[in-house]
Amino acid sequence: MHRVFMAIAAASIVVLLTITLFLFTEGVPIFNKVSVQAFVFGKFWYPTAEPPDFGIFSLLAASVLVTLLSAALAVPLGVMTAVYLAEIAHARVREIVKPVIELLAALPSVVIGFFGMVVAAPFLQNTFGIATGLNLCNAAVMLAFMSIPTICSISEDAIYSVPKSLREASLALGANHWETIVRVVLPAAVSGISTAVILGMSRAIGETMVVLMVAGGAAMLPGSFFDPVRPMPASIAAEMAEAPFRGDHYHALFATGIVLFLFTLAFNLVADLVAHKYRQVGEGSL
Numbered sequence: 001m002h003r004v005f006m007a008i009a010a011a012s013i014v015v016l017l018t019i020t021l022f023l024f025t026e027g028v029p030i031f032n033k034v035s036v037q038a039f040v041f042g043k044f045w046y047p048t049a050e051p052p053d054f055g056i057f058s059l060l061a062a063s064v065l066v067t068l069l070s071a072a073l074a075v076p077l078g079v080m081t082a083v084y085l086a087e088i089a090h091a092r093v094r095e096i097v098k099p100v101i102e103l104l105a106a107l108p109s110v111v112i113g114f115f116g117m118v119v120a121a122p123f124l125q126n127t128f129g130i131a132t133g134l135n136l137c138n139a140a141v142m143l144a145f146m147s148i149p150t151i152c153s154i155s156e157d158a159i160y161s162v163p164k165s166l167r168e169a170s171l172a173l174g175a176n177h178w179e180t181i182v183r184v185v186l187p188a189a190v191s192g193i194s195t196a197v198i199l200g201m202s203r204a205i206g207e208t209m210v211v212l213m214v215a216g217g218a219a220m221l222p223g224s225f226f227d228p229v230r231p232m233p234a235s236i237a238a239e240m241a242e243a244p245f246r247g248d249h250y251h252a253l254f255a256t257g258i259v260l261f262l263f264t265l266a267f268n269l270v271a272d273l274v275a276h277k278y279r280q281v282g283e284g285s286l
Helices: 002-032 036-041 057-088 091-105 109-128 136-160 164-172 177-206 209-214 232-242 248-285
Strands: none
Touching (some): 036 057, 036 248, 057 091, 057 136, 057 248, 109 136, 177 248
């Protein structure tokens, strides 16, 4: 069994390395035509023009802004909902609400994209008097809507698994229920909560269908939250079918995938470092 599990783990690593090698093999050739600095920080993305412009800074900025705004919405709402279900809600309420939240996590992204196009976009357009409801704000809200169920479900499990003895000890020392939640339960569950945030936001970073449908598709730097944008996954999905095989446009899209891969890797590394830091703090405080 040890060898079987070792082979399975090794196969996973080999697959990941193979995908990474293929991504870099197909993306690096574009840097023979344009420098890395011009590619990453170039403001214009016109891959079919003569001469073409391969600057993805507007795409990168859109991905960063959509991720940060969706995280600002999803993380507090997801964690607070998890705290309510695990520590405050009645058992009967928890039995009803948690399956509903897990069902929301199973919604296909295309359904959420349709909701953003048909419901959220007209609402934003009529409420704020803007030219289009397909914009940065709409994309961030839809991605937050996708991430909240994952964050909430995993965080609730982490909080609920904190030993009951820790709560009883805190209450016995004179702390009230709220102080016990903030100073004992959450520090003890911070590792699981961090995992929930990483999984939820990783889904948002790499999501393609939702941002393709509701972000507006404009490859430009946004001036406000209500401007249309085109994140990197949306650009890759929209243009890959039209790019000539092994042409400059084709290699530029794969290079965009490399940047997206590195962006996601950096996010996961930072989140893991933060989780490790606060896990140590939480263990020390306990």
